[in-house]
Amino acid sequence: MSTAKQRLIIISAGSFGREICAMAWAIQSALGPSCPWQVTGFLDDRPSILDSKDPTGAPILASPETYQPSDHDRFICAVGDPQRRQHYAQLITDKGGQFIPLTWPDSLLAGHGARRGAGSVVGPFCLISSDVTLGAHTMIVAHATIGHDVTIGTCAHIGAYAFVGGGAVIGDRVTIHPHACILPGAVVEDDATVGAGSVVLKRVPRGQTVFGVPALPVKA
Numbered sequence: 001m002s003t004a005k006q007r008l009i010i011i012s013a014g015s016f017g018r019e020i021c022a023m024a025w026a027i028q029s030a031l032g033p034s035c036p037w038q039v040t041g042f043l044d045d046r047p048s049i050l051d052s053k054d055p056t057g058a059p060i061l062a063s064p065e066t067y068q069p070s071d072h073d074r075f076i077c078a079v080g081d082p083q084r085r086q087h088y089a090q091l092i093t094d095k096g097g098q099f100i101p102l103t104w105p106d107s108l109l110a111g112h113g114a115r116r117g118a119g120s121v122v123g124p125f126c127l128i129s130s131d132v133t134l135g136a137h138t139m140i141v142a143h144a145t146i147g148h149d150v151t152i153g154t155c156a157h158i159g160a161y162a163f164v165g166g167g168a169v170i171g172d173r174v175t176i177h178p179h180a181c182i183l184p185g186a187v188v189e190d191d192a193t194v195g196a197g198s199v200v201l202k203r204v205p206r207g208q209t210v211f212g213v214p215a216l217p218v219k220a
Contacts, residue, residue: 004072005035005036005037005038005072006036006037006038006072006073006074006100007037007038007040007070007072007073007074008024008028008037008038008039008040008074008075008076008100009040009041009042009043009061009073009074009075009076010024010039010041010042010043010058010075010076010078011042011043011044011064011075011076011077011078011079011088011089011092012042012043012044012077012078012079012080012088013042013044013046013049013050013060014044014049014078014079014080015080016078016079016080017042017044017078017079018053018057019078020076020078020102020121021039021042021057021058021078023102023104023121023123023124024039024076024102025039026104026105027102027103027104027105030105031105037074037100039058040058040061040073041058041059041060041061042058042059042060042061043060043061043062043063043064043067043092044060044063044064045063045064045065047060064088064091064092065091067092067095068095069092069095069096069097069098073097073098074098074099074100075089075092075097075098075099075100075119076099076100076102076119076121077089077092077099077119077137078121078139080157082155082156082157082172082173082174082175082191083155083173083191085137085155086137086154086155086172086173089119089136089137089155098118099118099119099136099137100118100119101116101117101118101119101120101121101122101134102120102121102122103121103122104122104123104124104125104126106124106125107122107123107124107125107126107127107128108126108127108128109122109128114128114130114131114132114133114134115132115133115134116134117134117135117136117137117138117154118136118137119136119137120134120135120136120137120138120139120140121138121139121140122134122140123139123140123141123142123144123160124142124143125142125143126140126141126142126143126144126145126146127144127145127146128140128146129146129147129148129149129150129166130148130149131148131149132146132147132148132149132150132151132152133150133151133152134152135152135153135154135155135156135172136154136155137154137155138152138153138154138155138156138157138158139156139157139158140158141157141158141159141160141162141178142160142161143160143161144158144159144160144161144162144163144164145162145163145164146158146164147163147164147165147166147167147168147184148166148167149166149167150164150165150166150167150168150169150170151168151169151170152164152170152174153170153171153172153173153174153190154172154173155172155173156170156171156172156173156174156175156176157174157175157176158170158176159175159176159177159178159179159180159196160178160179161178161179162176162177162178162179162180162181162182163180163181163182164176164182165181165182165183165184165185165186166184166185167184167185168182168183168184168185168186168187168188169186169187169188170182170188171187171188171189171190171191171192171206172190172191173190173191174188174189174190174191174192174193174194175192175193175194176188176193176194177193177194177195177196177197177198178196178197179196179197180194180195180196180197180198180199180200180215181198181199181200182194182200183199183200183201183202185202186200186201186202186203186204187202187203187204188200188203188204189203189204189205189206189207189208190206190207191206191207192204192205192206192207192208192209192210193208193209193210194210194211194215195209195210195211195212195215195218196211197213198210198211198212198213198214198215199212199213199214199215200214200215201214201215
């Protein structure tokens with residue numbers, strides 16, 4: 001007896017949501033019949049956002065506010081802003097929605113003991129070392145490297161080609177922009193932002209934005 005596939009639904013049809021949808025299609029194609037889900041569509045409250053896009057793409061099913069998850073639904077929250085990602089992920093979770101992790105087939109989870117939260121995404125050609133913890137709804141974008149014993153909180157966003165050294169701690173809703181380097185043992189506290197190409201030596205306080213080599217606070 002065949003088992004019905006799960007319906008993968010992407011929250012947000014914006015640019016980042018469409019990137020995650022394309023990634024999910026690629027994973028679905030790579031896994032073939034063994035893939036337990038199939039891409040079904042988006043949740044978005046902007047009904048015209050796809051009007052100029054590929055008409056063969058996934059449709060908008062409803063808004064996140066009105067959609068009621070079914071038992072076969074599985075979700076990824078692809079809202080780019082970490083604060084809003086947390087809001088919409090919680091909105092669907094509170095309705096009983098279930099989130100799944102996604103990993104690009106060519107990324108390497110090299111070590112043992114990796115722990116991945118619901119709705120986390122590991123993009124193309126990433127390297128995840130041993131004993132890494134990825135919080136729920138955290139996004140690791142293409143070509144990022146995460147060293148051993150790193151802890152990354154919920155709804156964080158690690159940009160392309162970023163490096164996070166062994167033993168570093170990344171808090172909740174942190175944004176690390178492309179090519180940034182977090183040295184081993186450094187701490188980036190909740191809601192902080194690390195600018196592109198920056199090098200964090202020791203600590204970034206909660207809510208602070210830093211930039212440069214070494215990374216220093218950005219003055220308003």
